[in-house]
Amino acid sequence: MNASILRQLRKIVGKDSVLDRPEDLALYEYDAGVEKSRPGAVVFPENTEQVSKTLRLASENKIPVVPRGAGTGLSGGAIAAQEAIVVSSSRLNRILEIDIPNQRAVVQPGVVNLELSNATARYGYYYAPDPSSQKACTIGGNVAENSGGPHTLALGVTVNHVTGLEVVLPDGRIVEFGGKVQDSCGLDLAGFFVGSEGTLGLTTRITVKLTRIPESVATLLAIYNSVQDAANTVVAITQSGITPAALEMLDGWLLRAVEAAVHAGYPLDAAAVLLIELEGMKEAVQEQADMVSAVCMKQNAREVRRARDEQQRQALWLGRKTAFGAIGRVATSYYTQDAVIPRTKVPETLAEIDHISKKYGLTVANVFHAGDGNLHPLILFDGRDARQTEDSRKVGKEIMSYCLSVGGSITGEHGVGSEKKNLMPCMFTEDDLDVMVRLRNVFNPDSLLNPQKVIPETRICREITGPLPKAKVEPLPGVPV
Amino acid sequence: MTTATGSAVEHELALISGKDNIAEETRDISGVLPVIAVSPRSAEEVAAIVNVANQRNLVIAPAGGFTRQQIGGAPERVDILLRTDRLNRVRHYDSGDLTIGVDAGLSFGEMQRCLAEHRQWIPFDPCNGSASSVGGLLATAPSGPLKSGHGGLRDFCIGVEFVTGDGIVAKGGGRVVKNVAGYDLMKLLIGSYGSLAVITGANFKVFPEFRQTRTFVCAFASLTESLMFRTQVLNSPLSTSIACMEIVSPKAPEYLREMPVAHDPDDYAPSEPLGAVPGEWEIALRFSGSEAVLARCSRELGAAVSRELAGAEETKFWHWISQFEESVLQRHRNALVIYANVAINDAGSAIEALERSAPDYNFLPAVVGRAATGNLIMGLVPLPVEPPNVMQYANCVSAFRGLLPPGSSAMVARCPKEAKGHFDLWGGTPTDVKLMRQIKQALDPKNVLNRGRFIV
Numbered sequence: 055m056n057a058s059i060l061r062q063l064r065k066i067v068g069k070d071s072v073l074d075r076p077e078d079l080a081l082y083e084y085d086a087g088v089e090k091s092r093p094g095a096v097v098f099p100e101n102t103e104q105v106s107k108t109l110r111l112a113s114e115n116k117i118p119v120v121p122r123g124a125g126t127g128l129s130g131g132a133i134a135a136q137e138a139i140v141v142s143s144s145r146l147n148r149i150l151e152i153d154i155p156n157q158r159a160v161v162q163p164g165v166v167n168l169e170l171s172n173a174t175a176r177y178g179y180y181y182a183p184d185p186s187s188q189k190a191c192t193i194g195g196n197v198a199e200n201s202g203g204p205h206t207l208a209l210g211v212t213v214n215h216v217t218g219l220e221v222v223l224p225d226g227r228i229v230e231f232g233g234k235v236q237d238s239c240g241l242d243l244a245g246f247f248v249g250s251e252g253t254l255g256l257t258t259r260i261t262v263k264l265t266r267i268p269e270s271v272a273t274l275l276a277i278y279n280s281v282q283d284a285a286n287t288v289v290a291i292t293q294s295g296i297t298p299a300a301l302e303m304l305d306g307w308l309l310r311a312v313e314a315a316v317h318a319g320y321p322l323d324a325a326a327v328l329l330i331e332l333e334g335m336k337e338a339v340q341e342q343a344d345m346v347s348a349v350c351m352k353q354n355a356r357e358v359r360r361a362r363d364e365q366q367r368q369a370l371w372l373g374r375k376t377a378f379g380a381i382g383r384v385a386t387s388y389y390t391q392d393a394v395i396p397r398t399k400v401p402e403t404l405a406e407i408d409h410i411s412k413k414y415g416l417t418v419a420n421v422f423h424a425g426d427g428n429l430h431p432l433i434l435f436d437g438r439d440a441r442q443t444e445d446s447r448k449v450g451k452e453i454m455s456y457c458l459s460v461g462g463s464i465t466g467e468h469g470v471g472s473e474k475k476n477l478m479p480c481m482f483t484e485d486d487l488d489v490m491v492r493l494r495n496v497f498n499p500d501s502l503l504n505p506q507k508v509i510p511e512t513r514i515c516r517e518i519t520g521p522l523p524k525a526k527v528e529p530l531p532g533v534p535v
Numbered sequence: 536m537t538t539a540t541g542s543a544v545e546h547e548l549a550l551i552s553g554k555d556n557i558a559e560e561t562r563d564i565s566g567v568l569p570v571i572a573v574s575p576r577s578a579e580e581v582a583a584i585v586n587v588a589n590q591r592n593l594v595i596a597p598a599g600g601f602t603r604q605q606i607g608g609a610p611e612r613v614d615i616l617l618r619t620d621r622l623n624r625v626r627h628y629d630s631g632d633l634t635i636g637v638d639a640g641l642s643f644g645e646m647q648r649c650l651a652e653h654r655q656w657i658p659f660d661p662c663n664g665s666a667s668s669v670g671g672l673l674a675t676a677p678s679g680p681l682k683s684g685h686g687g688l689r690d691f692c693i694g695v696e697f698v699t700g701d702g703i704v705a706k707g708g709g710r711v712v713k714n715v716a717g718y719d720l721m722k723l724l725i726g727s728y729g730s731l732a733v734i735t736g737a738n739f740k741v742f743p744e745f746r747q748t749r750t751f752v753c754a755f756a757s758l759t760e761s762l763m764f765r766t767q768v769l770n771s772p773l774s775t776s777i778a779c780m781e782i783v784s785p786k787a788p789e790y791l792r793e794m795p796v797a798h799d800p801d802d803y804a805p806s807e808p809l810g811a812v813p814g815e816w817e818i819a820l821r822f823s824g825s826e827a828v829l830a831r832c833s834r835e836l837g838a839a840v841s842r843e844l845a846g847a848e849e850t851k852f853w854h855w856i857s858q859f860e861e862s863v864l865q866r867h868r869n870a871l872v873i874y875a876n877v878a879i880n881d882a883g884s885a886i887e888a889l890e891r892s893a894p895d896y897n898f899l900p901a902v903v904g905r906a907a908t909g910n911l912i913m914g915l916v917p918l919p920v921e922p923p924n925v926m927q928y929a930n931c932v933s934a935f936r937g938l939l940p941p942g943s944s945a946m947v948a949r950c951p952k953e954a955k956g957h958f959d960l961w962g963g964t965p966t967d968v969k970l971m972r973q974i975k976q977a978l979d980p981k982n983v984l985n986r987g988r989f990i991v
Contacts, residue, residue, distance in 0.1 A: 155766065155880035178770065200715045213719065214690055218965070229967035234878045236908055237676070237687070237726070239944040239964040240990045241971045245689055245722030249715050269772035293631055295654075295743035334775040337827040394711040398631040426713040427632075463714040470716055481709065481716055489705040490718050492977045496970065508717065 055094035055137060059115060063097055063139070066107045071098040071145070082140050085125045085132045086187075087473055088389065093120065093134035098145045102220060102228060102258040105141065109256065109503075110226030112139050118505050119224070121252040123164065123195030126187040128390070129471030131199060131251050135505045141256060143194045149173055150259065157264045158217065158234045163194020163257045170262070179264040182209040185467070186375045194257050200249030202467035204300040204374065207425040208333070209265065211467065213248040218261030221247065221254075224503040234261055246493075251469050252504040254497040270336035271299075272343040273361040273370055276328040276350040277321050281305055281408070281420075284326035285401035287353040288424040291330070292397050294349055296342050300331040301425030302374055308381075308419040308432070309373075315380035318373030319366075324356070328424065329374055377421045378432075385417070387437035389446060390430050392474075393457035394466035397427040403457065407431055410452045414445040418453075428466035429457065475510045536570050536593065536614050544591065544614070548573045551583040560616045564596060565609035566952040569616035572598075576621045578696060578704045578735040584617060585733065586702040588983040595983050597729045599640055599668025603675045606948050607728060609955050611987040619670055622735060625649055627710075634693065634710055636738040639670025655741045658685035658778075660857045670734040676726035677874075680779040680821070680856050683907035685742075692721045694738035700731065700979020712740045723974070730989040731978040745823040748778055750844040750852060751836050754815040758784075758890075761816035762883045764839060765906045768820065769879075773835060776828055777907060779821035781856055784886065785814020786901035790862040790914065791855040817841075818906060821853065859903045863914035864949060869923050871898065871915040872949040873932070879909045881940040888938035889913055896931035897923075923951070929958035936962055961990045 055074055063072045073079060073096040083092040094117070099105045112119045118138040125132050134140050143164035151160040154177045159170060167188040171180040184203035185191055191201070197219070202211045209215075218233040232244035247254055278284040284303055291301060304312065306325045313320045320327060328350065332342045347358045361367035373380075381388050395403050404420065407429075411418040422430040431453055435446040454464065454477065464470070464477040478487065491509055494501070536544065548557055552575045560572040575581045588595050593614035598604060619640030626636040630653040637646055644665030650656050660679035661672065673695070678687055694708035697720075707720025724734060755761040761782060768774065783791070822832045833843065844852050855862070860872045877885045886902055893900040897918045904911030915931065917923040928950055936945055947960045968990065975982070975991040 153880075156878045157769075158878070200719070202713060202715075206713075210686075210690060211713065211715075213722065214686070229970060231966045233942045233965045235876050235942055235944060235965075237678070237876045237910060237944075238966055239876070239946050239961050240726075240966050240968065241974065242689065242722045242726055243966050243970060245725075246719055248722075249719050266770070266774050268775050289631060292633060295746065297742075335772050335824070335828055335831065337831055338776065338824050341825050341827065394713050396629060396632040396634065396711060398629065423713070427711055428713050461710045463709045463711050463716050465716050466711070466713040467715055474716075478717065483705070485703045486705045486707070486717070489699060489703060489707075489720070489978070493718060493723070493974065496973045496977050 059111070059117065060095060062111055063095060063108065066111065067097050067099050067104045071100070072096070082122065083134065085127045085130060087128045087130045087133070087471070089130045089133050089472060091134050091136065093140040094137035096140040096142055098142050100145045102222065105222045105256055105258050106226045106228055108139065108141060109222055109224055113225050113500070113502060116500070116502065118502050120504050121198065121256050123192035123198070124166070124187070124190045126191040127195060127199060127469065127471065128392070129465070129469040129473040131469050131471040131504070131507060133472055143192055146258065152177070153234065154179060154264070156234050158261055159264055160259060160261050161193055163192060163197070163260060165193050167191050167193055167196060174264055175267065178267050180267050181215070181262055182206070182265040183212045183215055193260055193262065197248050197257055197260055198250065198252045199467070199469040202423070202428070204302055204423060205331070207301055207423065208297045208299045213245055215263045216244055216248050216260060217263060219244050219247055219257050220259035222256045222258055224255065224498045224500070232261070251471060251508050253494055253508050255503070268333040270334065270339040271367070272332045272339045273367040274330040274343060274346060275359045275370055276330065276355045277324045277357045277359070278326045278354065279324065279356055280354065281326045281404055282401055283354040284328055285404050287328060287350050287355065288400050289398050290349050290353055291346060292425070294345065296345060298330050298346065298425060299333040300329065301423070302329040303327070303420065303422055303424040304329070304374065304377065305420040307417060308377060308421050311384050311419070312373045312377050312380045315383055316372050316376055318369045320373055329370055374421070381419070381432060381434070385434035388432045388434045389450060390432045391450060391453060392465045392468040393429050393454055393462050395427045395429065395457050395460050395462040397425070399460045400424060400427060403429065403460065406456050407453055410449055414449050416442065416445055416449055418449065423466070426466070470508045472507050475508055478508070478510045540591065541570060544587065544593065545571055547587050548584060548615070551587070552576065552580050556621065562601060562604070564604050564613055565955055567610050567613055569596065569613040571614070572616040572618055574618045574621045578698055581617065581698045581733050581735055582702045582704050584615065585698055585700065585983065588615060589701055589981050592981065593983060594986045596985055597670070597674070597733045599671035600642055600666045602663040602667045603671055603677070606675060607988040608960055609952060609987070610985060617733060619668055626736065630655060633741045634712065634738060635741055636694070636710060636736065637669055638736050639673070639734045640668050643667050643669055643672055650741055651744070654744045656744050657691055657739055657741055659688065659691065660853065662857055662859070662861050664857065669737055673725050673734050673737060674727060674729045678905060678910040680781050680853055680905065682910055683780040683905045684778040689722055689725050691739045692725060692737055693740055695721045695724055695734060696736035697724060697732035697734045700981065700984045708738065710738050728989040729985045730975060730991055731984065733984070745778065746825070747829065748821050748823045748849065749829045749832070750819060750821045750849045751833065751840045752842040752844065753818045753820065753836065753839040754841040755818070756815065758816050758883055758886055761818050762906070765818055769907060771835070773822070773832055776822045776824045776832065777820065778823045779819065779853065780905065780907040781819040782882065782902070782904050782906040783817040783819060784900070784902040785816060786899060787859065787903050790859055790866070790901060794866060819852070819856070856903055860912050860914060860949070863901065863916065867916045869917050869951050870949070871928060871931070871947065873913040873915065873935070873945050874948050875911040875913055875939070875943060875945040877909040877911065877940065877943040879907065881943060882906060882909050882911065884940045885911060885943060888935055892931060892934040892938055895934065896927050898931055925954040925957045928954040932958055964990070
């Protein structure tokens with residue numbers, strides 16, 4: 055990076071807050087996805103004003119800027135453009151206000167998701183969206199990606215929990231969207247901004263809703279001898295009129311991998327399990343747990359276990375939340391997708407995934423948010439084998455084609471980023487994308503902020519090409535599922 | 536529009552939607568009569584009509600059930616009233632997936648009837664909800680009592696199809712309940728009052744109907760006591776079973792029942808003498824859940840409960856809460872209705888602000904509102920001291936806004952059309968207005984949609 059720019063950056067954020075040596079930059083060239091690219095510099099602003107000045111400097115010199123939280127994203131959202139300035143939120147990490155009477159918290163973007171819940175638990179409140187990486191990922195990153203998590207089935211994803219934002223636009227202008235009030239007058243720009251993947255602006259202050267911690271929680275583990283029975287149960291629970299707080303599915307292959315890694319107490323001979331959680335008043339939870347157990351048994355569950363205490367509950371969830379890490383023990387490489395399908399299509403889609411996996415002779419493990427149809431098929435392969443690497447791409451492509459053919463979406467919670475942007479024309483027409491470009495240009499006219507993300511260069515869905523997985527992808531600890 | 540242009544436009548619209556689907560419109564929008572009304576049958580026809588407007592510099596007002604057309608500024612003019620009444624199909628309904636997709640002109644009531652066949656619904660109960668079109672509700676984003684427990688349209692709408700102000704048919708979102716592909720255009724269009732695009736279709740996630748509910752009305756001598764009770768309930772385990780939590784001011788119950796006698800809507804003539812009893816502040820709580828859940832709610836609320844409602848009586852009670860603003864307007868043509876959206880803990884200060892400012896300008900205040908979220912509906916009824924004048928409205932709104940806690944917003948949803956133009960109907964907003972204008976410019980560059988009616 056140009057020495058004069060580096061000097062000016064150091065003037066803005068301080069000498070110790072700019073990295074530009076290759077060995078330092080190497081740590082910022084990847085996220086939890088598959089791509090890599092080395093930035094020109096990384097800066098660590100401590101306040102809104104420094105962010106604003108950094109963006110203005112970059113804009114005046116036509117240098118791309120890429121925002122970065124914890125780097126746990128799975129779609130390449132934090133991967134730098136060539137010679138870009140990466141703006142890290144790691145020093146914007148303070149909880150500014152906990153306002154219990156208004157059920158709000160105001161945080162800087164670098165606050166770690168779980169940190170907020172930890173800070174508010176003593177008041178009986180928590181921050182509901184819980185991506186599997188919640189011990190590491192930042193709320194700023196969650197806002198950019200509109201992150202979900204297992205418990206967003208009943209309570210909604212990030213956008214349902216954000217009421218206000220302070221945003222720095224690419225030209226350095228500082229703007230406000232909303233605040234503590236849920237429905238401010240005028241356009242809902244806070245809602246529009248969430249999930250824009252760092253292409254519209256950089257958040258510097260976020261106002262979120264806090265949710266009352268439920269009085270009672272029941273965690274059930276339903277065990278099946280057949281994947282289809284488990285999938286049919288998902289449909290049956292959805293139709294029963296009960297909305298569980300979480301409804302997750304793990305298939306047998308994955309169960310064994312997880313059990314070997316964390317000893318969660320999962321049955322080793324099962325074909326699939328459902329992890330179901332119910333929350334609320336204790337009367338409601340007791341009754342719903344009985345009803346859900348009955349639905350599971352009716353759909354041929356072999357057994358339904360209920361966590362007896364918090365320790366057992368945590369053990370069951372540990373297995374779910376560390377599933378991706380467990381894969382690292384058994385496969386050299388894997389690639390995961392994030393497609394969403396209508397919930398009634400879960401049984402046939404799993405059958406189709408099984409069919410595709412057998413056709414290519416590659417294992418596809420399934421661990422996913424069954425309750426809202428958000429699949430995460432993990433395609434396992436040996437990255438040292440060119441044939442397998444090629445086949446894994448074909449498997450990914452065929453699975454995604456199928457999901458789209460039943461009315462699905464390319465991404466439920468991981469974001470489009472750079473990884474899936476070429477799939478966008480499979481869901482959106484040229485006109486749809488044109489509207490999105492026009493809106494991006496209002497905020498980010500030169501596309502200097504997180505360039506080459508979300509919006510594809512080509513507008514035609516020629517074919518679905520799964521991204522090329524790199525050999526030996528090691529998930530970081532606590533990587534999201 | 537000159538007569539010559541008028542007939543040329545009529546001819547062009549007839550080519551697009553057919554002669555039979557062009558009509559004269561007799562209903563005005565804040566005193567402005569549309570020149571011509573057209574009812575297209577598809578998004579493509581809507582786009583063609585919008586293109587005509589762009590070419591000829593005409594102004595379009597989209598219209599659905601005509602339940603909220605009087606909200607907002609008087610339009611500069613309305614050359615074409617674009618009615619969505621023929622966009623009225625259910626596109627797909629997958630009861631197993633709990634999702635539905637409809638044309639924007641379908642009435643919300645019709646959509647709920649369709650869902651009810653499978654014992655499903657959208658938990659959303661705004662004023663005049665049944666007669667409103669789905670598109671109109673999205674455009675105006677009103678709230679009903681169920682907001683406290685179940686959220687609003689921004690939480691239910693998962694996909695939207697629309698025609699931009701320059702005639703492009705586009706969409707955002709999709710048909711699945713969880714989806715982060717592309718920008719969230721649903722959030723942008725919900726509450727945009729038809730200023731950016733004409734909404735032509737939408738997809739929603741739907742929910743199983745309540746199995747059973749019960750309502751507990753608790754009365755208090757003061758606003759402060761009622762809100763303390765509200766806070767207690769919100770911080771108790773009962774909070775997770777709340778469907779509605781409404782505050783009702785002492786003057787509001789007058790409007791929560793059938794009009795006792797038909798009388799001149801210009802006169803304030805309450806059925807009961809004013810000031811006879813110092814009214815009570817009520818918190819109305821509706822819980823949903825099993826018999827065991829409801830029994831516990833009843834037990835824990837205990838002596839605070841003055842009335843318990845179930846069945847038809849309960850349904851009627853909540854219908855009247857939803858219809859509060861309509862009821863005020865039906866009885867008093869010159870009433871003012873304000874939607875005040877405030878932080879949860881500011882509800883008390885906002886209501887006090889109203890109670891203090893309204894009498895100074897000869898208005899009588901009545902309030903119902905979502906006590907768990909801070910969405911308040913305020914009715915101001917002019918007292919028959921003298922004929923109301925426009926400055927009375929302007930000054931009252933200004934005094935009220937001046938007393939509101941910071942961060943609040945207060946839009947004037949309804950007031951006599953003569954008063955519009957004398958003050959800012961929308962009021963301040965924390966959100967950047969410059970960006971709002973730029974977005975308007977990006978999607979409706981020639982300002983053909985609802986010119987002069989919204990903030991942008």
